[in-house]
Structures are given as structure tokens and as C-alpha cells.
Amino acid sequence: MKFLVVDDSSTMRRIIINALTKIGQSEVVEAGNGREAIEKMGEGGIEFILTDWNMPEMNGLDFVKAVRANPSWQKIPILMVTTNAVQEEVVEAVKAGVTDYIVKPFQADTLKAKIESLLK
Numbered sequence: 001m002k003f004l005v006v007d008d009s010s011t012m013r014r015i016i017i018n019a020l021t022k023i024g025q026s027e028v029v030e031a032g033n034g035r036e037a038i039e040k041m042g043e044g045g046i047e048f049i050l051t052d053w054n055m056p057e058m059n060g061l062d063f064v065k066a067v068r069a070n071p072s073w074q075k076i077p078i079l080m081v082t083t084n085a086v087q088e089e090v091v092e093a094v095k096a097g098v099t100d101y102i103v104k105p106f107q108a109d110t111l112k113a114k115i116e117s118l119l120k
């Protein structure tokens, strides 16, 4: 299964990729912002997206909206990994098309559990 990990922090991308490796998922494409992520989506084959919210150039919320605007990308699970945790923000993200949400900092096990439940 091909994952797209989008975060402007390379450290955070590494943490997420390590969690994916622990659940046996090693096929990962990385992007540093939403614009780059759209480019990677265009290359095809992405089946699961993990995205940050706050990023330069194109943030995670706009990226999610762009993904959901494409009919062939509507069913791809999107897990948002962010520090934006107030209720209104969570609601906004869900409205934009996020499938699930995890707040930074998180435990590796929590991320693992979220990913596994979305894969079911």
C-alpha cells in the first residue's frame, strides 16, 4: 500500500514513516507542503494520506480540499496530523474531507492504532 506523508518538518515525516514501518508499511512518498503533495498525487498510486495542517505554500486544509475535489481521490483515507486541536478546527478539517485526526505530539502507538483502524 502506497502512503503519502506530507509535513514541512522532515523530523515529523521521519517519525510518521517509522510508525508506518512498524506496521509493515514501507512504501512511502514524502512531500514538504500541499503544493508538492498535489504533484505527488498526480504521479498516481497513492492509497493513504497523512498530512500536517500548518505548512508553507499550501497548507494541509487546502491540500485536503484539493484532493477531495478530484473524483478519483475521494475515497482515499486522509489522516490529519496536527497541533490544531480546538473543536472548530477539527470540525473544519472534517468538513474539508479529513477521515480522521491526530494531535501532535502523539504516541507512536496511537498513530499506529489510527492507521490500522482506517485500513480496516
Ligand SMILES: [Mg+2]
Pocket: 007, 008, 009, 052, 053, 054, 055
Ligand atoms: Mg507544519
